[in-house]
Amino acid sequence: MNPNLVFPSTLEELELLRDADLRANAYIASLSERRVFPDAAALDRLDLLDNPLPEEGHSRIEGLRLLDEVGSPATVVSNGPNYFGFVVGAALPEAIAAERLMSAWDQNAGLPLGSPIAARLEQIAAQWILEILDLPRGSAVGFGTSATACTISCLAAARRAILGREGWNFDANGLNGAPEIYLIISEAAHITVKKAIRLLGFGMKRITIVPVDALGRMDLTRLPPLTSRSILCLQAGEVNTGEFDTFSDVLPLANAAGAWVHVDGAFGLWARTSSRRGLTEGIELADSWTVDAHKWLNTPYDCAMAICKRPEDLASAMNSDAAYSTASADAQKNLTLEFSRRARGIPVWAVLRSLGRRGVAAMVEQHCAFAMRIADGLRNAGYEVLNRVVLNQVLVRGNNDDETRTVIARAQASGLVWFGSTVWDGRPAFRISVSSWRTEEQHVDQLLQLLVRLKGPPRL
Ligand SMILES: *Cc1c(COP(=O)(O)O)cnc(C)c1O
Numbered sequence: 001m002n003p004n005l006v007f008p009s010t011l012e013e014l015e016l017l018r019d020a021d022l023r024a025n026a027y028i029a030s031l032s033e034r035r036v037f038p039d040a041a042a043l044d045r046l047d048l049l050d051n052p053l054p055e056e057g058h059s060r061i062e063g064l065r066l067l068d069e070v071g072s073p074a075t076v077v078s079n080g081p082n083y084f085g086f087v088v089g090a091a092l093p094e095a096i097a098a099e100r101l102m103s104a105w106d107q108n109a110g111l112p113l114g115s116p117i118a119a120r121l122e123q124i125a126a127q128w129i130l131e132i133l134d135l136p137r138g139s140a141v142g143f144g145t146s147a148t149a150c151t152i153s154c155l156a157a158a159r160r161a162i163l164g165r166e167g168w169n170f171d172a173n174g175l176n177g178a179p180e181i182y183l184i185i186s187e188a189a190h191i192t193v194k195k196a197i198r199l200l201g202f203g204m205k206r207i208t209i210v211p212v213d214a215l216g217r218m219d220l221t222r223l224p225p226l227t228s229r230s231i232l233c234l235q236a237g238e239v240n241t242g243e244f245d246t247f248s249d250v251l252p253l254a255n256a257a258g259a260w261v262h263v264d265g266a267f268g269l270w271a272r273t274s275s276r277r278g279l280t281e282g283i284e285l286a287d288s289w290t291v292d293a294h295k296w297l298n299t300p301y302d303c304a305m306a307i308c309k310r311p312e313d314l315a316s317a318m319n320s321d322a323a324y325s326t327a328s329a330d331a332q333k334n335l336t337l338e339f340s341r342r343a344r345g346i347p348v349w350a351v352l353r354s355l356g357r358r359g360v361a362a363m364v365e366q367h368c369a370f371a372m373r374i375a376d377g378l379r380n381a382g383y384e385v386l387n388r389v390v391l392n393q394v395l396v397r398g399n400n401d402d403e404t405r406t407v408i409a410r411a412q413a414s415g416l417v418w419f420g421s422t423v424w425d426g427r428p429a430f431r432i433s434v435s436s437w438r439t440e441e442q443h444v445d446q447l448l449q450l451l452v453r454l455k456g457p458p459r460l
Pocket of ligand 1: 087145146147148149190192193237238239264265266267292304
């Protein structure tokens with residue numbers, strides 16, 4: 001045997017995995033005591049990892065120790081209760097546990113032949129997702145890596161289907177000489193929707209970007225005429241304000257025109273499970289939707305869904321059947337960008353099974369209530385809250401730009417909490433997002449106390 005290729009014995013393998021479990025558990029147990037963003041010393045220590053590619057292999061257990069001792073202190077504790085940045089969510093233990101077992105299984109979940117259990121669970125998770133989000137039953141659900149990837153899948157499916165209706169065979173002829181498609185987004189569309197548009201070759205100057213109203217929703221009075229060659233991208237949950245486009249006003253028009261409507265609901269679609277459902281009214285009339293699980297459903301990364309009302313549209317666009325690998329239209333490799341893939345639907349199944357419809361609704365409800373509480377507290381402390389707080393996002397600024405910047409910098413440097421900055425109406429602001437299942441009332445109150453402390457004297 002090649003001395004450089006020494007496989008562990010079963011005993012060593014189990015010892016290594018047990019050590020990983022112990023270290024992972026110790027990390028989880030310490031989440032609320034950890035700095036939310038690593039300090040400079042922890043970041044400096046990352047240099048210890050910066051070694052040349054080893055010629056000879058090193059001890060596995062020692063590698064894990066290095067990873068934990070140098071790596072864990074340099075993590076952003078977004079899996080803790082005090083992280084209010086972006087809309088990242090934390091990871092629920094049942095999802096982490098399911099992923100651990102999945103790692104041991106090491107399934108290639110592209111098609112049922114690669115993993116019957118993964119195929120079955122993802123079929124079940126797909127049905128549950130359509131039920132809990134109340135989207136048309138029978139839609140295709142592809143479990144992809146991210147909302148970005150899923151938006152690419154959905155828009156590719158949309159274009160191919162529209163061109164097919166126009167008598168153009170996209171697979172054979174591509175885009176050169178194809179009938180033009182009119183893609184429409186709002187000014188407030190997420191950057192990853194624009195990325196999908198660029199990647200797919202729509203051309204940012206060839207699409208229509210519709211201005212938004214005072215609340216950040218697509219201004220429907222400025223909408224160009226819709227036709228059967230339009231793809232209209234709407235949004236459920238804007239990253240700064242949490243606002244929703246007014247689906248019930250525009251969807252019937254779009255349907256009548258034969259346009260394809262795609263909804264980016266990366267986090268906002270989960271509002272549909274709760275008393276905020278009204279924000280999503282009419283959304284079920286769209287043709288495709290993207291929604292993340294790794295944000296508000298609190299699964300680990302990477303976990304998102306591309307949902308398409310007419311399953312054949314997604315399945316034909318994403319098909320990757322080969323002579324050696326044919327599968328049904330609902331095999332995940334035929335619904336996602338991936339061919340070999342992990343079964344991202346399994347953590348979704350695990351969370352939906354453990355929380356149930358009520359549990360998911362309660363989590364969403366709780367986060368929205370916390371956001372309102374934060375907004376009230378900040379207003380009382382003399383901050384300016386810039387949005388209506390319809391969901392879990394609070395957009396804030398201080399008396400002036402300097403104060404806003406100082407508060408952000410000091411809060412981030414404190415290590416006690418973390419939230420991010422943004423620009424709103426051309427001026428700095430900060431964004432507090434509540435999406436971690438670990439966040440409780442006490443954490444919200446600690447955040448408020450810190451922000452009150454950091455606030456300068458009130459505006460006169
Ligand atoms: C986060 C986000 C995305 C991108 O999602 P990823 O899963 O990170 O690719 C798209 N749209 C909105 C509104 C988002 O909040």
